[in-house]
Amino acid sequence: MLSATNITVSYGQNRILHHIDFTAQAGEFTAIVGPNGSGKTTLMRALTGEVPYTGKVILNGTNIARQKPWELAVQRGVLPQATSLAFPFTVTEVVRLGLNAGLSASLNSGGHSNQISVPQALERVGLGGFAGRYYQELSGGEQQRVQLARVLLQVWEPILNDTPRWLFLDEPVSSLDIGHQLLVMQIARDFADAGGGVIAVMHDLNLTAMFANNIALISQGHLAGQGAPAAILTDDMLSDAYHCNLRVNTSPDQGTFLLPHAASFGAAISPGAPR
Amino acid sequence: MTRFFRTWAAAACFALPALSTQADEPTNRIVSVGGAITEIIYALGEQDRLVARDITSNYPPEALELPDVGYIRRLSPEGILSVNPDLIIAEEGSGPPEAVDLLKEAAINIVEIPDGFTSDAVIAKIHAVAETLGVPDKGDVLAVDVAEQMRQAVARTTGIQNKKVLFILSMQGGRVMASGQNTAADGIITLAGGENAVQGFDGYKPLTDEAITESGAEVILMMRRKGDHGLDDATLFTHPALSVLPAAQTRSVVRMDGMLLLGFSVRTAQAVTDLSTALAQIGG
Amino acid sequence: MAVLTQNFIPAHTGDRSHRAHLLMLLLCGVLVIACIANLAIGASGASLWKALSDLATGQDISLRDKVVLWDIRAPRVLMACLVGASLAVSGAIMQGLFRNPLADPGIVGVSAGAGLGAIVAIVLGGFLPAVITQHLGYYIVPAAAFLGGWASTLLLYRVATRKGRTSVATMLLAGIALGALSGAISGVMIYIADDAQLRDLTFWSMGSLAGATWSKVLTSAPLMLLALFVSPFLARSLNGLALGEAAANHIGIPVQRMKNIAIMTVAAATGAAVAVSGGIGFVGIVVPHVLRLLVGPDHKYLLINSAILGAVMLLVADAISRVIIAPAELPIGIITATIGGPFFLWILLRQRGLLDM
Numbered sequence: 001m002l003s004a005t006n007i008t009v010s011y012g013q014n015r016i017l018h019h020i021d022f023t024a025q026a027g028e029f030t031a032i033v034g035p036n037g038s039g040k041t042t043l044m045r046a047l048t049g050e051v052p053y054t055g056k057v058i059l060n061g062t063n064i065a066r067q068k069p070w071e072l073a074v075q076r077g078v079l080p081q082a083t084s085l086a087f088p089f090t091v092t093e094v095v096r097l098g099l100n101a102g103l104s105a106s107l108n109s110g111g112h113s114n115q116i117s118v119p120q121a122l123e124r125v126g127l128g129g130f131a132g133r134y135y136q137e138l139s140g141g142e143q144q145r146v147q148l149a150r151v152l153l154q155v156w157e158p159i160l161n162d163t164p165r166w167l168f169l170d171e172p173v174s175s176l177d178i179g180h181q182l183l184v185m186q187i188a189r190d191f192a193d194a195g196g197g198v199i200a201v202m203h204d205l206n207l208t209a210m211f212a213n214n215i216a217l218i219s220q221g222h223l224a225g226q227g228a229p230a231a232i233l234t235d236d237m238l239s240d241a242y243h244c245n246l247r248v249n250t251s252p253d254q255g256t257f258l259l260p261h262a263a264s265f266g267a268a269i270s271p272g273a274p275r
Numbered sequence: 276m277t278r279f280f281r282t283w284a285a286a287a288c289f290a291l292p293a294l295s296t297q298a299d300e301p302t303n304r305i306v307s308v309g310g311a312i313t314e315i316i317y318a319l320g321e322q323d324r325l326v327a328r329d330i331t332s333n334y335p336p337e338a339l340e341l342p343d344v345g346y347i348r349r350l351s352p353e354g355i356l357s358v359n360p361d362l363i364i365a366e367e368g369s370g371p372p373e374a375v376d377l378l379k380e381a382a383i384n385i386v387e388i389p390d391g392f393t394s395d396a397v398i399a400k401i402h403a404v405a406e407t408l409g410v411p412d413k414g415d416v417l418a419v420d421v422a423e424q425m426r427q428a429v430a431r432t433t434g435i436q437n438k439k440v441l442f443i444l445s446m447q448g449g450r451v452m453a454s455g456q457n458t459a460a461d462g463i464i465t466l467a468g469g470e471n472a473v474q475g476f477d478g479y480k481p482l483t484d485e486a487i488t489e490s491g492a493e494v495i496l497m498m499r500r501k502g503d504h505g506l507d508d509a510t511l512f513t514h515p516a517l518s519v520l521p522a523a524q525t526r527s528v529v530r531m532d533g534m535l536l537l538g539f540s541v542r543t544a545q546a547v548t549d550l551s552t553a554l555a556q557i558g559g
Numbered sequence: 560m561a562v563l564t565q566n567f568i569p570a571h572t573g574d575r576s577h578r579a580h581l582l583m584l585l586l587c588g589v590l591v592i593a594c595i596a597n598l599a600i601g602a603s604g605a606s607l608w609k610a611l612s613d614l615a616t617g618q619d620i621s622l623r624d625k626v627v628l629w630d631i632r633a634p635r636v637l638m639a640c641l642v643g644a645s646l647a648v649s650g651a652i653m654q655g656l657f658r659n660p661l662a663d664p665g666i667v668g669v670s671a672g673a674g675l676g677a678i679v680a681i682v683l684g685g686f687l688p689a690v691i692t693q694h695l696g697y698y699i700v701p702a703a704a705f706l707g708g709w710a711s712t713l714l715l716y717r718v719a720t721r722k723g724r725t726s727v728a729t730m731l732l733a734g735i736a737l738g739a740l741s742g743a744i745s746g747v748m749i750y751i752a753d754d755a756q757l758r759d760l761t762f763w764s765m766g767s768l769a770g771a772t773w774s775k776v777l778t779s780a781p782l783m784l785l786a787l788f789v790s791p792f793l794a795r796s797l798n799g800l801a802l803g804e805a806a807a808n809h810i811g812i813p814v815q816r817m818k819n820i821a822i823m824t825v826a827a828a829t830g831a832a833v834a835v836s837g838g839i840g841f842v843g844i845v846v847p848h849v850l851r852l853l854v855g856p857d858h859k860y861l862l863i864n865s866a867i868l869g870a871v872m873l874l875v876a877d878a879i880s881r882v883i884i885a886p887a888e889l890p891i892g893i894i895t896a897t898i899g900g901p902f903f904l905w906i907l908l909r910q911r912g913l914l915d916m
Contacts (some may be wrong), residue, residue: 028768049807073811085800086658089854092573097798097810132573345887349762350753353631353768354886356623357603373770381626447856458754458838478753 001025002166002197007046007055009039013123016042017053020214020223026164026197029189029244031208033201033232034218040201041081044170044216046200048078060163076166081174083143085135091146092118092131100152101275121149126183140175148172158196166201167248169200173207185211209233209256217241229256302362302384302409306355308347309366311540312388313338315404318541327358329365334534334542340464352377366390384513388498390539391540392462394425397543417541424544425466432468432551436442439472440464440554441492443524446506449514450481459537466543467550483517493521494557496550500544527557579860582853590640600878602885603627629726630773637780638771639877640870642836645783645828647869648790650843651850651862655797656821657727660851661816663843664829665679668711668734673833675741675765676707681759682748701764701775701834708830711737725818739863766892767838768877778833786828787866793821794858801856817913839892842869852906872899 002024009017017039024030032040044051049064049072057064060075077098085094095118107166114211122131130138135146148169155165167188173181181204191200202208208215209229216226219241225232234258238246250256307313313332316322327342329350344354347366352374355363360383360404367390369375380383386407388400398418405414430497442460454460455476466470472492473482482490495511512523522528531553535546599607605627610620620628649664656662664670674710680703687699691894715737719730752760799807808814834837846869876894883889 045805048805048809050808069808070811073809076809078806078809080803080806083802083806086655087660087851089801089856090573090575093575093855093857094802096574097802125726216801279660330887342886345884346758346762348758348770349767349890351602351881351886351888353881354602354625354888356605356627356631357601357886359603359623371770373772373775376770377626377630380630381623459600480750 001061002047002059002199003056004047004057005055007043007053007057009042009046009051009053010275016221017046018221020218022047022223022226024197024199024214026166027184027192027195028213029192029198029200029211030214030216031200031202032210033071033203033205034224035207036243038218039221040218041170043216044168044199044201048076048168059166063263074160075155075163076168077150077154079144079148079170079172082140082151082168083147084110089135090131091122091127091133091135091138094135095121095153096144098150102233118149118153121153124152124187125149128202138223141177141180144172144175145180145184148187152187152191155196158194164196166197168197169198171201171203174203181207201211205233205238205258209258233258278553288504298354302390304358304360304362305408306344306358306360306363307332307365308344308350308363309388310334310534311390311400311538312364312366312404312503314540314542315401315417316408316535318401318417319408319410321408321410321413325361325407327355331534334538350374350378350447352381355383362386362406362407363477373444392457392459392539394422394429394466394543397539397541398422400540405427408455412446421541421544425547428467428544428547429468431548432466432515435468435551435555436555437468437470438557439474439491439521440494440496441487441490441520442496444479444498444516446511451487451514451517452479453482453487454479459539462539463536463543463546463550466547467554469494469550469554488514488519491521493525494527494529494554495520495522496529496531498535499530525557529553529557561795572900575855575857576796579854579857580865582850583860583864583867583876586864586871590867590871590874593871593878594636594640597874597878598628598632601627601632601881605632625782634773634776635768635877636769636874637776638835639873641776641780641783642768642832642839643842643869643871643873644787645832646839646842646867647846647865647871647872648787648862649825649832651847651858652790652793652797652821652825653843654847655793655800655858656818657731658800658803658872659686659843660848664825668715668737668791669826669829669834670838671734671738671741673708673830674702674838675711676703676746677701677763677834677837678706678745678748678760679703679707681763682742682752682756698775698778705744705830708833709826711741712822712826712830724815725822727818762890763837764892765890766837766895767880767888767890768836768873770889775835779835782827782831788821789824790862790866791859793817793824794862797821797862797905800857836880837890837892837897837915839873841895841903842872845899845903849905849906 004022006021007017007020007022008015020043022043032043034040040103042051045051047057050055059072064072099118104153121133122128125146125148127142127149130142135143151167155167158165169188172188173184176184185207188198188200192213198203202212211230214227215229215232217224217232217237224241233248235246235248238248238258246258246259248256278295301471303324305316305324307316307325307327310331310333312333313325313328316325317338321338325341327344328338330343330346332338342358344358345351348368348370350369350371355378360394363378363383363385365385365387367387375385388403390396391399398421401418401421402411402414405411405417406468408441442454442464444454444460446452453473454471455473455478457477458479461471472490473486494519497506508526508528511528512518529550531546531549535542536550604629605624607628610624610628613620646664653662653664654660658826677700680700684699715730715733716725718733719726749757749760796807796812797812799812800814847861847865850864850868854860854864872895873891876891876898879894880889
């Protein structure tokens with residue numbers, strides 16, 4: 001389990017996050033949603049220890065502030081929004097960085113070496129023929145999937161030594177086409193179903209509705225609510241958080257999906273609308 | 276007096292065996308480091324014993340045919356060993372010290388000749404070089420000869436009024452590098468009956484424009500260089516500070532061969548004569 | 560050059576480690592040959608082979624040959640290897656740390672500080688108390704260069720480190736400021752320097768291995784060897800750092816600790832190298848760059864190959880410097896720059912596309 005209590009993040013005088021309590025369970029896909037600038041990504045960075053914060057983040061029973069980078073690397077992989085490389089690495093060389101981390105980490109924790117290879121990881125993210133390409137030559141979406149392969153390789157087995165491992169994904173599908181969006185979401189979903197934990201910052205509420213078991217809604221640096229999709233994806237909560245009229249629909253065979261409220265379409269493009 | 280004599284005698288006793296070994300095995304493979312020394316060796320007629328010279332040894336022209344071991348402060352130990360010398364005779368300040376140590380380790384005798392910018396210093400150099408080469412008699416003859424030339428050259432300069440001479444070593448980016456005191460340039464200007472227009476510091480330094488105008492130089496003295504197109508008189512006097520000097524009004528610029536002018540060796544009498552003649556001609 | 564061009568294209572599998580291993584073996588061979596050649600080549604006629612056969616048959620070697628082979632050439636070969644390897648490895652580490660292929664050890668202020676130290680020692684050395692000058696002898700300039708390099712690195716590091724985090728960007732900017740400051744102080748020194756000292760300064764800045772003696776090799780080698788031994792342990796971290804500091808941290812790399820080690824290692828190695836050899840440019844940039852084009856940026860191979868190629872490059876440059884105008888000697892910095900400059904330009908011209916990616 002990951003539990004974060006009373007998380008506050010400030011950049012200088014600006015407080016970005018206010019006293020947020022957040023939990024995520026292994027075996028679940030937990031999505032963090034909210035409008036631009038609400039603090040989703042900042043929350044993710046606090047959870048991974050990337051930005052200084054006050055409060056506590058407990059991962060698998062241990063405060064992450066007390067753990068060494070290599071101890072954390074065994075337990076979780078983190079996919080950033082975008083990664084530019086300093087030097088002309090090939091795709092294989094990039095993905096292998098995850099293998100190195102996973103391997104040495106596994107060896108440190110005594111046992112389980114992952115049997116997975118770089119080509120398998122690339123195959124998994126739909127980049128079978130890309131091993132020999134230069135990373136920098138690839139499109140943004142392809143680069144994003146190369147990075148996903150690297151992160152997957154790091155935590156290939158969702159459970160290691162009876163401890164769940166975690167995937168932290170920061171907008172993993174933002175630069176992907178619809179087909180690859182579904183592929184990546186399914187990979188995350190499978191990871192959760194196999195016992196690992198997934199925490200993802202999401203923009204697309206429909207995809208979130210399709211794949212997440214648990215949703216945290218952030219609005220203006222505060223936690224507007226966290227819970228099962230049915231509890232969070234409601235007309236009122238979303239309209240409130242995103243400052244526009246939204247209607248949540250359900251269909252018997254496709255689950256929940258969202259549409260902007262057709263009647264007030266004009267209001268949808270005025271972000272400053274009163275709550 | 277007695278004490279002095281005793282000390283001297285003791286020193287002589289130690290020195291004698293060294294001299295005698297030198298006499299037994301005359302050094303016939305000599306590297307000369309320093310243009311002044313090379314000139315003295317040629318003047319002594321001992322040039323056949325030279326096997327190499329340094330980059331500043333460009334007179335007499337025959338010396339240029341010898342292998343060049345580079346710059347006096349950057350001697351290459353293996354380079355010098357390659358000419359298989361048994362004696363290195365060098366001006367003061369040869370180096371780097373590591374190289375000198377290595378050469379000594381290879382059992383090569385290194386003799387440093389003190390430098391100086393007066394007539395006496397030239398004579399002392401001649402004696403020292405001749406002594407080192409084991410030809411003190413030839414040295415005496417040459418020294419007397421040079422001393423006489425110097426005396427005559429200097430004598431001819433009296434009567435010339437003390438002209439203020441500004442020696443310019445180089446001009447880079449409009450900065451005038453001039454000579455202060457304790458330099459060869461200062462020495463030769465004084466010998467030739469002039470006065471160094473720049474006073475108050477040692478060595479060669481870039482002058483501020485104000486210091487240049489302040490100097491009130493009546494003559495500008497420079498080294499003559501091959502292909503020195505950039506510094507003809509016209510260019511020289513476009514420099515704002517130089518252009519207001521008395522020297523600019525009369526276009527008084529003297530150019531002389533660098534080694535002759537600044538070498539302080541056997542040709543210095545000639546340098547004195549050349550310079551004083553030029554000074555006398557300029558501006559009457 | 561066809562081989563070179565071919566190698567710019569990554570292998571089909573994107574795995575260039577075999578090629579890197581192969582290159583390592585090849586470079587080792589070249590290094591051995593270069594070492595032997597540098598022992599055998601020189602202005603003087605001393606023959607390595609004759610000396611060896613004389614030794615084997617128990618004959619005496621002439622004093623002069625002994626001095627040339629053992630006291631002049633041997634320490635010089637070692638010095639070239641150590642200095643070349645240190646400069647190239649330091650360059651590779653800095654480029655990895657700063658995530659910039661144009662970084663060189665100068666960025667952490669080593670070169671500026673060392674240069675300033677050397678200049679001050681050359682110009683003001685005469686004013687030191689006799690006790691110090693007697694003890695240090697001709698180590699005054701190297702010692703001052705090393706101290707200067709080390710001090711400026713520490714200063715930059717302090718400026719750039721806040722709350723336990725070192726900002727490489729701040730370090731870069733502070734380095735520029737420090738460079739300007741030491742340039743100004745150097746200017747003052749140059750102003751008060753006399754003619755001979757100016758010459759010494761010029762020659763120092765052009766670099767030379769001519770001062771290599773056994774005692775110099777032995778005093779500077781530990782620092783340079785330390786850096787060479789530490790560098791392989793930085794390889795994985797530097798690879799991770801290519802992803803950015805945050806991502807490196809997430810794959811288990813203790814980024815701050817690694818930065819500390821990298822900066823101190825580079826300061827020590829470069830400081831020692833610059834102290835004994837003066838300003839030898841271009842090795843730290845050209846060598847890692849060429850290797851990245853040949854076998855990729857994986858630091859596991861890049862660092863060790865840089866060490867070997869750096870040593871080879873300096874050996875070749877030194878051999879040229881010793882024989883080209885014999886019996887005089889050309890400063891080695893001139894040679895590394897005249898060979899390195901055009902070669903680097905040629906690579907840039909060929910590889911424009913790749914570098915812009």
